Amino acid sequence: MSNDIRTLEPKELWNNFADLNAVPRGSKKEERVIQFMVDFGNSLNLKTVVDPVGNVIIKKPASKGMENRKTIVMQSHLDMVHQKNADTDFDFDSEGIKMKIEGDWVTAEGTTLGADNGLGVAAIMSVLASKDIKHPAIEALFTIDEETGMTGAKGLQAGYLEGEILLNLDTEEDDEIDIGCAGGIDITIENSYNEVSTPTNSTGYTISVTGLNGGHSGMDIHRGLGNANKIMNRVLHTVQDYIRISEINGGSLRNAIPRESFAIIAVYNSQKDLFLKALKKITKEIKKELKTVDPNLEIIAKEAQMPKKVMTAISQTTLIKTLYAAHNGVYRMSNDMEGLVETSNNIARVTVGHELIKILCLTRSSVETSKEDLANTIRAPFEIAGYEVTLSGSYPGWKPNVDSQILTVLTKKYKELFNSKPDVVACHAGLECGILGTNYPEMDMISFGPTIQGAHSPDEKANIKSSQKFWKFLLEILENIPVKK
Missing domain, CATH: 3.40.630.10 (Zn peptidases)
Incomplete structure (x- = not known):
């Protein structure tokens, strides 16, 4: 063709x-x-x-x-x-x-x-x-x-x-x-954690977030498109009492709104019904919220091979809460030019596994001081939680x-x-x-x-x-x- x-x-x-x-x-x-x-x-x-x-x-x-x-x-x-x-x-x-x-x-x-x-x-x-x-x-x-x-x-x-x-x-x-x-600046967030053996009397599951439109993390950021990393974290936050996380792999490039995210988890057998019920409820809510901009969104859980290792409970809780606190999307509109997004952030990539957490963001702004303000807003909760945050690649x-x-x-x-x-x-x-x-x-x-x-x-x-x-x-x-x- x-x-x-x-x-x-x-x-x-x-x-x-x-x-x-x-x-x-x-x-x-x-x-x-x-x-x-x-x-x-x-x-x-x-x-x-x-x-x-x-x-x-x-x-x-x-x-x-x-x-x-x-x-x-x-x-x-x-x-x-x-x-x-x-x-x-x-x-x-x-x-x-x-x-x-x-x-x-x-x-x-x-x-x-x-x-x-x-x-x-x-x-x-x-x-x-x-x-x-x-x-x-x-x-x-x-x-x-x-x-x-x-x-x-x-x-x-x-x-x-x-x-x-x-x-x-x-x-x-x-x-x-x-x-x-x-202009823009790259934010790289990293942390190590200890893995433990997967609890007995658990069942392996995969959770997938797919079907999102994605797009340009600058030109499309104002459209309210779904971010697969934030959606996955919201799902995990909802079911966190019933699971242990083994791996997460979401998004790709910093300048692309993430379209897909995948997680491998272990679900306590005694909590399986509660897990599925909570997942069904949060899936319905998110799909309803995004039906106009992302009508093809799918959030699916399937039984899978049991992972050998999972995060500790405290590492899992800290990850979910800090990522929940991280700003994604439009942060400030311009006061000087109508309709112009002044400052935004894209949580572009989230990977968890083998005792390493890595989160990549791209913060953009037409005002240098506002760019710095948002970068500091994002880094603060992660540094409080003991994560290492690096700012790099700044351009005007x-x-x-x-x-x-x-x-x-x-x-x-x-x-x-x-x-x-x-x-x-x-x-x-x-x-x-x-x-x-x-x-x-x-x-x-x-x-x-x-x-x-x-x-x-x-x-x-x-x-x-x-x-x-x-x-x-x-x-x-x-x-x-x-x-x-």
Whole structure:
């Protein structure tokens, strides 16, 4: 089915996207896609450089008659989020994404699509390869590891770029122009505990939380979607008097709202009826609460092999109570921009087993002090309980500039092309603009892109008509970049 994608318009965009999606490119595993981009730049006889951290920079001179325009940086990230449905047999390390067309959408077969940010990369490739598109001098910047640490943007040193304007192609609504974004910080919570032999006269059970939609832990955090880790903990809290926990495995990446969680427990035989009754009641309550946003949620307990070891009673109680206290979701809305999530947290990954507890969170905020406040709010109960809490990977937000010259160009051209006003917004995602601005503080930055839904989940899909709109808009912008002073 992936070959059908190549017939879509604009062909140059979709063909480059198909070529890119044939290359495995998970975060922190970008060696092959870096080489792919280097080979692409060299095939066009364009100056191609790989910086010390792995970012690829390809430079193209201005087209005829555009030499007096400001040099622009066109920027997208090479890596993609790897998520798949539990019943999908797919190896992200060796296989290319299997795409298909469903109505007016392009999606993948049971995995993430990689339109985030692959369509941006493909658009830049198309401009670089073109012979008839009018454009100023271009510095194409392809960053690495945006999804799990933004180490590419963080590692880009001053002096590699000369452009005065940066076009970031990583926004996911085609009627939005982004002028600001949230920063973030990783929270890692760890603790060891002693295992004991499973009590006699017990029965092994597995509890599974599945069927949640998941999504982007920034862009979708306001939607009230179910978090599998919080749901599992709520279930375990309800039945804690009847069970002993052996293992928990929930969620995956920090920037993805967790869709699934699994627990292995032992249920006291004398309490089995109470356990099943309590589980049935809490399942009904949670499904009722989430029926609008997560109608396919399933919470199922099945008898299973008896685990050999379980947590001590005190370790189990401490885990359940501290995780219950940990904030998940929107923490604060912006007072300055209506409808903007200012600060949030995603409890992304919870693993328990073999005498080690590990909890991973991603806290986001467009206000540094609010980000610190929430991080401290989360760490406090865990540290009181004796857990080790580490804050790492902090990156700054991108402060909006309503007087931006390139913003004026984009809003004007959008109105002329589409006879409507774009939404000028700041987003709750972690765009790289704020980080890139650290070493390039004078660069005028803007972000836009085609409509993509379900990013960071196997439901990710890219709108075909929107991609055509985005391409038309991009070409108009390139032709109207301001002249040099």
